[in-house]
Amino acid sequence: MVKILKNNYIMVAVSGGPDSIFLITKLLKKYQKIIVAHVNYHFRKESNQEEEFVKLFCQKNNLIFESLSVNQEIKDKYLKINKNQEAFARLIRYDFFKEIANKYHTNYLFLGHHKDDFLETAIMQEKRSNKYLFYGILKKSTYQNLILIRPLIDRYWKEEIIEKLNKNLIDYKIDKSNFSDKYLRNQIRKDLFLLSLKEKEKIFKYYQNLNKANEFKRRKIEKIFKNWKIKDFEIIFFNNQNTNIKEALIYKYLSTEFIDQNISINKNKLDAIINFINNNRGDKNYRIKNNIFIKIKNKNLIIFDNDLIIKS
Incomplete structure (x- = not known):
């Protein structure tokens, strides 16, 4: 992982899903000054339950909990910038992360992306163009003043994460919209779900080789x-x-x-x-x-x- 000074805060984006819960349990073993950032878009009826779940998790583990409740005024403001739901939600999320980072004088943001996310992104990119110099998601990148760190991106598949959480009796929430056919990413996700780990690993290495070249x-x-x-x-x-x-x-x-x-x-x-x-x-x-x-x-x-x- 990235070398961070002992007295520095780190921020972790936690939705309550298996990826971010698995990530935070890993980070708890290494870092002491952790801020959990959660965004409640109120897109689904389960959103409030997920926020409460993350809040209770933070209380049990003595973590700083920072949340954003996205009301209609905020949605209207960002919809003027981009009417695509995924895009404007991302803008809201990262503006919130920047605000929290400034509040605690940190610029380290940990994200729970894993190998499936890498593969989904790489396939989407290749479908759009062959001009990319990097396919997938970088383990470490920057967005404006934020340093984005993804410790799981080259280590764990989604099913491995869920298996480990279940084995250790660690609770998490599932966002059912991740399985909707509405978005191209979710369609790709469904196709990858039908593949074995060995088959996915072969595709993963294909993109790694492209990136190396x-x-x-x-x-x-x-x-x-x-x-x-x-x-x-x-x-x-x-x-x-x-x-x-x-x-x-x-x-x-x-x-x-x-x-x-x-x-x-x-x-x-x-x-x-x-x-x-x-x-x-x-x-x-x-x-x-x-x-x-x-x-x-x-x-x-x-x-x-x-x-x-x-x-x-």
Whole structure:
């Protein structure tokens, strides 16, 4: 795991489901100053029960419990940014995490993603494009001021987590919407559920090998992207890169600076975005999806919703 100073707080996102409960039980053995962050969207009738379950878990284990109850006012505010339920829920969640991180002066956020999550994401990415330099979910990444840490991502499959929880008589909650056919991810999840661990492991290694082959290029892009970010996404810096680097920077920009990672970009759209930036028209906007736009302001790239700047 990541080396964190003894006096530092860490934050853990806990829904009450098996993944996050398994994660927190692991972290309890290693860290003392733990903040549990829980978001209640009130999407389902079980939501209040799950919040109470997490709250009681924290009381029993002497953990700090921070929760957000998402009322209609909050939903309306974020729906203006993105009307997709998964996307606006993610925006709400990460804004809350940033708020709690600031409150306790920490930027470490632990998440319960596991090998099934890695595989689901990798398959979704490959269906959308072959331009990714990394398929799946990184064990450690950043989102704005947060350091995201996923200790389970390359160690446990979902069924292994549930088996261990059941064996140790550790209670957890199940979100039945995870099995709905409404979302592409859930459809992929159902398909993977039919596979054996051996079959899933074979697919997992396939994506690991892809990532290994792209590692040198990915590290190069990350270094260039870091410099671009330091320059507040300056257009002059972007235009000085070659076409392949520009394509990779746009993918990186949309996936790390804007939390809605469901953006799908084909080659034509990617070329159109690069042309838009190259033309440097400050009075024009480029629509990414729904009501989300790219704009050039003061010679820097920003993403915005009408007059609301999401990330500059």
